[in-house]
Amino acid sequence: MAESQFVYITYIRTTAEKLWQALIEPEFTRQYWMATTQESEWKPGAPWRIVFADGRTADSGEIVEIEPPRRLVQTWRHQIILALTAEGYSRLTYELEQQGEAVKVILTHVMDVKDSKFIKAVSSGWPMILSSLKSLLETGESLEVTRHSPKGM
Numbered sequence: 001m002a003e004s005q006f007v008y009i010t011y012i013r014t015t016a017e018k019l020w021q022a023l024i025e026p027e028f029t030r031q032y033w034m035a036t037t038q039e040s041e042w043k044p045g046a047p048w049r050i051v052f053a054d055g056r057t058a059d060s061g062e063i064v065e066i067e068p069p070r071r072l073v074q075t076w077r078h079q080i081i082l083a084l085t086a087e088g089y090s091r092l093t094y095e096l097e098q099q100g101e102a103v104k105v106i107l108t109h110v111m112d113v114k115d116s117k118f119i120k121a122v123s124s125g126w127p128m129i130l131s132s133l134k135s136l137l138e139t140g141e142s143l144e145v146t147r148h149s150p151k152g153m
Contacts (some may be wrong), residue, residue, distance in 0.1 A: 004116035005108045010130055014137040017097055019103050022133055025048040032132040032142035035149050040114035042066055048074055052149055056080075068091060070119050074099060076109070082120045101133040105130065 012019060013126035015107070022028040026037035040048035040063060049060040061075035071095045078084040090111035097104040109124060113118050 003114040004111045005117035006091070006107075007118050007124065008105075008126050008130060010105050010134060011099070012105060012134045012137055013102050016069040016096045016098045016103050018137060019105070019113045019133075022137060023072065023094060028136070032136045032146050033129055034146055042068075061092075078118055078121075081121075084121060087113045087116055087118045090116075090118060090122075 022032075022068055024038060024040070026039075026043055029036060029038050035053050036050045036058060038048065038050055040046050042063060044066060046063045047060065048063055050058040052058055057079045059076055059078050061077055063072075063074050065071060065073040072092075074092050075089045076092045077089045078087075086150075088111075090109055093106075093108045095106040095108075097106075107130065109119060109122050109126065126142070128146060132143040136142040
């Protein structure tokens with residue numbers, strides 16, 4: 001059992017296929033995820049990373065499981081703030097379930113570190129990112145606050 005965990009559930013009015021695209025395709029992530037893109041071959045064992053517009057890696061890891069458009073599991077290590085990097089790898093799981101005109105999204109982020117600073121940090125970041133993703137898919141516009149790289153990063 002993980003020592004630290006963050007779970008977030010939301011419903012987005014879209015299809016599982018569109019939501020899947022928004023999670024992995026650079027033209028989507030750039031719009032709602034702090035102007036970053038994600039790079040991967042999106043297959044088990046493939047490396048994965050979040051990249052700022054200037055080419056710096058924010059986070060990286062490996063694809064553990066991938067079942068488009070239902071489930072994505074990846075390891076995750078922050079690369080910028082040293083106290084977060086020092087905690088090592090976490091595990092992120094997205095589960096997508098079509099429910100009528102909406103998709104139920106269950107995001108689970110866990111780390112085997114008691115009182116993880118990283119999990120505390122992502123627990124404030126994930127709601128903003130997923131809210132912006134929801135806005136983008138439902139209205140065509142992401143939240144303004146998520147369209148640019150964070151200051152100081």
